[in-house]
Amino acid sequence: MIISCNGWRQPQRRRHIILAGFALLVVVVTIHIGARVHGATTRPSEVIVVSSSASQPYQQVVEGFWKLIRQKWPKSRGVTYYLGADPKQNRQIMEEVASRQPDIFFTLGSKASQAIQAMHPQRPVVVTMVLDRGLLAATDQTTGVSLQFPARVHLRLLKRILPEVRHVHVLYDPAENVDMLARLKNEAAAFGVEIRGLAVESVTQLPAALKVVERQAEMLLGLADRTVYSGKTAKAVLLSTFRNRIPFAGLSRSWVKAGALYALERDYRDLGRQCGEMADRILAGTPVADIPPTSPERVRYVVNVRTAQHLRLSLRQAIIDGAAEVFE
Structure with a gap:
């Protein structure tokens, strides 16, 4: 009887000891982790x-x-x-x-x-x-x-401002924007437009490309491109589109101020x-x-009402009211 009793109590004590040891280990680990997290969040970065x-x-x-x-x-x-x-x-x-x-x-x-x-x-x-x-x-x-804004952002604003446009010309250097052109073409059908790219591999090819735009383009969509759009080429692009009454989506506020119809802008x-x-x-x-690379979350745009008047375009009041800046 005693042996039987001792045989029962001994494992019971071992179980208590094991459980107590496990509980102590949990407490120690918790304190250690807590100290590490606390140190990570309070240490001056x-x-x-x-x-x-x-x-x-x-x-x-x-x-x-x-x-x-x-x-x-x-x-x-x-x-x-x-x-x-x-x-x-x-x-x-x-x-x-x-x-x-x-x-x-x-x-x-x-x-x-x-x-x-x-x-x-x-x-x-x-x-x-x-x-x-x-x-x-x-x-x-x-x-x-x-x-760089995603292709769909360019096309969405384009259709808001120029809903009747169906054919969009894009001047681009293949070394810089071949992928962006492909994304524009992939997204274009959903917005009811066709993208027509004209490769410009050097500044010397720009005059010929602008001649094509003057003869064929319904509008010109500008992309950030160091070959096509720079301080050296701005005058030629702006004069060509303005004189031929071709809506030109510029690259930034400064391009719109100089005569482009509109441009996406960053906050x-x-x-x-x-x-x-x-x-x-x-x-x-x-x-x-x-944490993958991404694009600007907040999208703004600027418009040039004077250019719209020259192009004989009537911008909806909602477009003007929604612009971050309006040039008149």
């Missing part, structure tokens, strides 16, 4: 911003970025560097940045982005103010927001906010690979 320019749009992006970071990470440390025209000063900035090991970089523009990616290939980098989407995935630690502070959201996720522990 270091964020470094490097911008290729100090122009107003770039500064607005930086403002939007820091506003979000300060809200989400109030104890974070950070500094912003603006590259300029002085090579000596730029070298000094890069030497200082090379010695730093921040938790994350935020870079604006191709110059700053390429330099930081080469200098710190293992550090997370959020990139914006670039058109080349390749820079948004240059390393496995890079992501960001391109300035630069919101672009900074969007990049800040990406940086916030990375600082919180999300792998960069899980």
